[in-house]
Amino acid sequence: MSSALPKIMVVDDSSTILLTAKKFLEPAYEVFTVNDGYRCLAAVMDVRPDVLFLDITMPKLDGYQALAAIRDNPLFDAMPIIILSGKDSSFDKARGRMLGCSDYLPKPFERGSLIEMVRRHLPEMNA
16 A cells, blocks of 8 residues: 655654654654664665654664664665654764764654654655
């Protein structure tokens, strides 16, 4: 089933965050949720999202490691990757930028800030 809607992927080990993001973004976007960093790597290849929200603090493979692995693939050079994290220090933001994140959205987030972040990184989708 192919959709003309922009594809948004949200990766977080919290089911609450995943459900909230899905609720906030649907039906305007096609939303894919993934609950760990390893699954994220395969899902990004399969889905090819237009925007990826990536949590930092996850077991096994954290968001920084997933971010570095995704950015190592030239297919995803231009894909916006937004760090979604409760870690909001200057160090965390700088580390994310060094690894290639496009933006940073602190948790907890509100509907408006999540949608604004998507729109900022999909300017051609704004009508």
